[in-house]
Amino acid sequence: MRIKKKIVIANWKMNHGFYETTSFIRNFMKKIFEEKINHKKKIIIAPSFPFLHIASQIVRGTNLQIAAQNISFEEKGAYTGEVSAYMLKSIGINYVLIGHSERRKYFLESKEILLKKIKIATKHKINVIFCLGETGEERNKNQHFSIIKKELYNTIFHCSSNEIDLIHIAYEPIWAIGTNKTATTEECQEIHQFIRNLLMKKYGKCVSNNIFILYGGSINTENAGKIFSQLDVDGGLIGSYSLELENFLKIIRS
Ligand code: PGA
Numbered sequence: 001m002r003i004k005k006k007i008v009i010a011n012w013k014m015n016h017g018f019y020e021t022t023s024f025i026r027n028f029m030k031k032i033f034e035e036k037i038n039h040k041k042k043i044i045i046a047p048s049f050p051f052l053h054i055a056s057q058i059v060r061g062t063n064l065q066i067a068a069q070n071i072s073f074e075e076k077g078a079y080t081g082e083v084s085a086y087m088l089k090s091i092g093i094n095y096v097l098i099g100h101s102e103r104r105k106y107f108l109e110s111k112e113i114l115l116k117k118i119k120i121a122t123k124h125k126i127n128v129i130f131c132l133g134e135t136g137e138e139r140n141k142n143q144h145f146s147i148i149k150k151e152l153y154n155t156i157f158h159c160s161s162n163e164i165d166l167i168h169i170a171y172e173p174i175w176a177i178g179t180n181k182t183a184t185t186e187e188c189q190e191i192h193q194f195i196r197n198l199l200m201k202k203y204g205k206c207v208s209n210n211i212f213i214l215y216g217g218s219i220n221t222e223n224a225g226k227i228f229s230q231l232d233v234d235g236g237l238i239g240s241y242s243l244e245l246e247n248f249l250k251i252i253r254s
Pocket of ligand 1: 011172176177178179216217218219237238239240241
């Protein structure tokens with residue numbers, strides 16, 4: 001029987017400036033330590049790049065983690081505007097989101113780029129939260145299983161057994177992101193189990209049991225508990241409902 005802490009990740013996207021970031025994290029820490037909920041869940045917050053350093057300083061010595069929302073696919077050099085794995089690691093960042101559908105859509109990140117990002121992050125011992133999911137059209141055509149399988153084989157299934165230990169998967173159906181249309185609990189469980197079975201075939205039981213498979217896409221204070229209670233759902237990636245302290249706390253308490 002798998003007994004794992006759930007992971008809850010706040011993906012703030014391009015929201016919150018310096019003041020909102022620092023005051024949210026300080027107030028949040030106060031609450032979760034008072035309520036002792038930090039022991040029951042692993043909580044990760046992903047603010048924007050300029051605030052990663054101060055955020056990682058604020059949480060230092062606690063079990064709260066800070067994640068970057070992006071990473072460069074190269075080590076260093078003439079890549080204006082990019083932030084490298086080495087830079088992230090040098091300010092204490094141990095998690096990064098890769099493959100979010102917004103990065104794929106607006107910044108045209110291909111599977112080759114995503115794989116390079118995965119490789120560089122794991123090389124620097126940064127844990128990857130790898131996002132994948134089908135479009136609404138693909139789901140309507142009942143192609144979601146084949147899309148997810150192809151995506152896994154094109155990306156994280158190129159990882160060695162050492163690298164895979166640093167990978168978390170976030171199943172995020174694109175039709176559910178920021179739309180208020182959440183996948184049903186059955187739809188979540190079905191895909192999560194499918195992913196876990198593929199992991200088992202490729203990497204064996206230990207990896208498939210231990211890897212975290214999170215759900216993301218319109219999680220809110222009402223549906224979080226039901227989604228998180230599914231056997232193969234190891235937590236969630238929360239967008240809009242992570243921006244306000246009370247909402248995020250409610251999700252964590254659920
Ligand atoms: P949402 O975003 O919760 O606002 O749908 C989730 C995500 O994009 O990770």
